[in-house]
Amino acid sequence: MTQIPFRHIMAAHCESGTVTALLNHQGLKISEPMVFGIASGIFFGYIKTPSMDFPTFAVRSMPGQIREKFAKRTGVKFRGETFRNPEKAERALNDLLDKNQPVAVQVDFFYMNYFPTWYRIHVNVHFITIIGREGDKYYVSDSYHPKISEIDRDALTKGRFAGGAFAPKGFMFYPVYVPDEIDMGKAIKDGMKGAISNMLKIPLPFLGVRGIRRFADKIVDWPKYAKDENMLSDKVFRITLFLEDQGTGGGGFRFLYASFLQEASKVLNNPRLNEMSKEMMEIGDGWREISLAAAQVAKKRDFSRENLEGIGNLLRVRADLEESFFTKLGKELSNHKQTI
Amino acid sequence: MKEKDLILNFPDHQVVYYAEKSDGTYGPLQTGCYMTGNYIDEHFRITGSLNRSLLEQLKNGEISPICYYMNIEMLTIPELASRVGISQRSLKKHLSPKGFQKLSISKLKRYADVLNIQVANMFQIIDTIEDKNWNAGYEEKVRSSKPYFISQGATKNPLLVETKIIANSK
Incomplete structure (x- = not known):
């Protein structure tokens, strides 16, 4: 199989962008600001724990909450799954792609090698949408990239199974139900x-x-x-x-x-x-x-x-x-x- | 902020900002990234200087290769320990050349996998400090515009790496 027809959009933020693009694909017309606002993405936190070498801060809610809160408030349902075994995770992803279902996956940004080297850092909470596969490569709609990109199987697996804080554990999600009418x-x-x-x-x-x-x-x-x-x-x-x-x-x-x-x-x-x-x-x-x-x-x-x-x-x-x-x-x- | 105040010509790194359009509505604007567009040279200056100083310490036997690559990839001690699956205490020992020498090959391989380098690169320096597109810590397809580039590929032997100097045909 090849690419699923998918309208790639660049977005401000990877999580709200991914959720927006998947919902648009599913037929729900909604903008990124709406997804972000309904999910109460706006936030501020200044964080310094004794184990941290240096303080940091956040200007948005916790990763994952945009999807969860948006779903709760609109009645949209997503199916999400994590995996222990990378092979099982790959098979589950492939099965969905073969059924023409674009799937969002959580990855460590570092392995997204369609970006230049100097730009890549280890952040385990990047979300991308996989929109097809061919041989050992996958087609990716990444909200931070102007075009649909390709990633090889090894890099994607490494990205999905990087360890550390917020380890993705192969997490993937896709919408399974969009109500006919949303209040x-x-x-x-x-x-x-x-x-x-x-x-x-x-x-x-x-x-x-x-x-x-x-x-x-x-x-x-x-x-x-x-x-x-x-x-x-x-x-x-x-x-x-x-x-x-x-x-x-x-x-x-x-x-x-x-x-x-x-x-x-x-x-x-x-x-x-x-x-x-x-x-x-x-x-x-x-x-x-x-x-x-x-x-x-x-x-x-x-x-x-x-x-x-x-x-x-x-x-x-x-x-x-x-x-x-x-x-x-x-x-x-x-x-x-x-x-x- | 108005669109015209956010527009920046920097095709290598595009981002989306939300801005006020001429009709007063707000919407997305794809343009060059402010930070990289204005300060990319500064970024290279900081990372270049860090890289050189770490390399010097590595050559002088003051730090271990694990310490070198950990810093190059901007990983912290807790983050690397968690990714490799060892305690922070053990990791701290492996950051010094003395502790590094006591590592087993299998553990070294675990480190190399997490640090995205070939095991061989724990024992050698391929100095490409002037080439921003190649770094031993970033296994990727090389996209260098230079006449020659370095390609490192794993073999079926997990500990053996094949390093090639390839003429860039483009």
Whole structure:
């Protein structure tokens, strides 16, 4: 067999992109921002455990949650499976492909050798869609690649069975049921509630808006974790990378969330949400300002307290704005309930 | 952010941003990646300098090849230990040349598999530091524009590697 006819789209993020492309293939017309918003993908977490050499942060929910939450809120059903045995995993994938079913698989990004070497890092939570096979090669629709690519069997197996944190264990998924009618209004509101909870209600000091504030406070300590200037420069560059280019759609997913709000305002027929989408876009612009500032500091290698505090102050402004934004979104939701 | 403020000409690394279009709606924009588009040279400077310093330490017998490849592939101690299936304590021992010498060949093979190199590369350096498209830690099809490139292939003998210097016909 060869390729299953599949509309390849590049997307901001691999998980929401994969879910979107699979659902579009299944006949459900939905955009990536809608999938991301309904699944409450927006988030913030600043993480430093004693076993970690260096702090890190996240601007999105845990891997896998986009698929799970979207399914729960829309009634779409995915079938997901992990494997112990690579041969069984390969057979299961091949059987589905032979039945013309495109399948999403979780892989370590490092083995996706259709990307240039300098670009590949070990991240176990990359999602791609396999859309066919021929001999020892597989056809891949990867949201981060402009075209449909090919990967050889060995690299795919290594990617699906890499060990370590978030080990993929051969995980694959595909949609098995799409309801004829989905109550999009309800799904959107549930998604917004989830986002408000992510950002404001988790009672831990390193998650949500509190996490942004913690990041702001702690960034001045970063030099003490670094072995040398090279390492520190690399870590500060990663702020830019995590916010802009590691599948966020720019501005740490805030641009993507603004697009969701704009679409949601049409579905819910609520022009105030359109206004709020503009606010979210501006919040994203501020995140981009942080990315640019971090890249500048990293390039100049001037890690003085003033410079790092400068980034911290920008972060504090984001925290304040996001706190008031999500509080307002909460009020908007309860008002909306009353008007229906 | 408006589309025009995000557009960047960098065909080697394309990404999707969400941006404001001229009619005020928001949607996807495929363009060059900001970070690589602006700072790729800096990235190569950092990784190149790290690579050179690690190579020097490896040659001087200060670190083991495992330590070298672990750093090249940006794996941490807990991450590599978990992938190889050994304790972090044992792994730490194997990062020094002294501990490395006590490794069994079978364990060395496990390391090599996880680090994506041939076992032979634990005992030799193929210095291609100037060639960003080839690195012993990245088993892949070589796409070099240079007149010659290095191809390393496994054989049926799990411990034997065939290294070829091939003229690039393109």
